[in-house]
Amino acid sequence: MEVEVGNGGNGEEEVPNWGTSLPVESVQEIVRKDPFNVPEKYIHDLDCIQNDVVLPQLSSDIPVIDLSLLSVGDEVELQKLDMACSDWGFFQIINHGIEGQILQEVKDIAAKFFELPIEEKKKYSMASNDVQGYGQVYVVSEEQKLDWADLFILVVYPTKFRKSIFWPTSPPEFIKAIEEYSSEANRVAKELFSSLSILLGMEKDSLLKLHDEVMQAMRINFYPTCSMPDKVVGVSPHSDTSTLTVLLQDDEVTGLQIRHSGGWIPVKPIPNALVVNVGDVIEVLSNGKYKSIEHRAMTNESKVRMSIASFICPQDDVQIEPLDTMVDGAENMPRYKRMRYGDYLRYSLKTKMDGKSHTNLIKLEDE
Incomplete structure (x- = not known):
């Protein structure tokens, strides 16, 4: 497979920037220096954590979709997808066709990157005007509480948007592993697009066409252990x-939680499965029938956790609004504005993570 990294914006077309984030200290290094040190800026309001209701007994209720059935038009599986998107906003997919070796290799290569000395990782630190690279996102003030994680972000597709300065040459297999997995995650998302198009009352290829040319960003999340x-x-x-977001979880450690049934439900890993969640774009296109659901990641005392998220998005200039098929006169009026996707994305990246507050930008005032 030929691997294309890109020229970092030195060609004919300028590579856009999507946002900025203030630089912060590596959490991994904080733990390495002192495993019992938890700086005040990472300690969140205890009412937001300890008083939350966690419902592990509902983990097994999170829908599991068989992509091999969905992709051949199985009507029962299609209705399961409809239920998963409308009732949960999250589901796990099995029989997705990605070889176990590819899944393991991308996990291994991500782990090797975070095992590098901090001086080596800093070679790929985010620029002051971009969110690609090694660092953190959604850090917009010196006063805000920080998340207990380090991130590495790359824009993978379209390849013309790749910036070579952020693609590590060490470990040497990094680019190949990222390329192989990202290509497969892209395929999975597009197969889901076909089924979602049908559920949204359109032709199978309509959702893909709406995106102009799918943009895909990868975020590798590294969650160090925490003494508290x-x-x-x-x-x-x-x-x-x-x-849509396609997530490859750690098979051994549960950390992802989704808001449902008045509490937080842990998403227990199914070996070699992928977790998929509805994003804000689908919520808007479906006029609220399918909702993007709040989720969070929690830490633990004994095991490092990693996950790899692939964000599947439209191009900047795509206008998003409720589809005609999802608006039905007075009974189902549009609930969202028409907006250029790039403007919505950049607005979100300028604010700290705060549930779904950023979606107020695109909601109509009476919603």
Whole structure:
């Protein structure tokens, strides 16, 4: 497979920037220096954590979709997808066709990157005007509480948007592993697009065409252990600005939680399965039938956790609004404005994670 990294914006077309984030200290390094040190800026309001209701008994209720059935038009599986998107906003997919070796290799290569000395990782630090690279996102003030995680972000597709300065040459297999997995995650998302198009009352290829050319960003999340896991949050509650998010979880450690049934439900890993969630774009297109759901990541005292999220999004200039098929006169009036996707994405990245507050920008005032 030929691997294309890109020229970092030195060609004919300028590579856009999507946002900025203030630089912060590596959490991994904080723990390495002193495993018992939890700086005050990471300690969240205890009422937001300890008083939350966690409902592990409902984990098994999170829908599981068989993509091999969905992709051949199985009507029962299609209705399961409809229920998953309308009732949960999250589901796990099995039989997705990605070889176990590819899944393991991308996990291994991500782990090797975070095992590098901090001086090596800093070579790929986010620029002051971009969110690609090694660092943190949604840090907009010196006063805000921080998440107990380090991140590495790359824009993978379209390849013309790749910036070579952020693609590590060490470990040497990094680019190949990221490319192989991202290509497969892209395929999975597009197969889901076909089924969602049908559920949204359109032709199978309509959702893909609406995106102009799918944009895909990868975020590798590294959650170090924490001596006070009940006082920190790995990733603060939020919904995703994407159309869909495809997540590869750690098979051994549960950390992802979704808001449902008045509490937080842990998403227990199914080996080699992928977690998919509805993003804000689908919520808008479906006129609220399918909602992007708040989710968060929690930490633990004994095991490092990693996950790899692929955000599937439209191009900047795509206008998003409720589809005609989802608006039905007075009984189902549009609930969202028409907006350029790039403007919505950049607005979100300028604010700290705060549940679904960023979606107020695109909601109509009477909603």
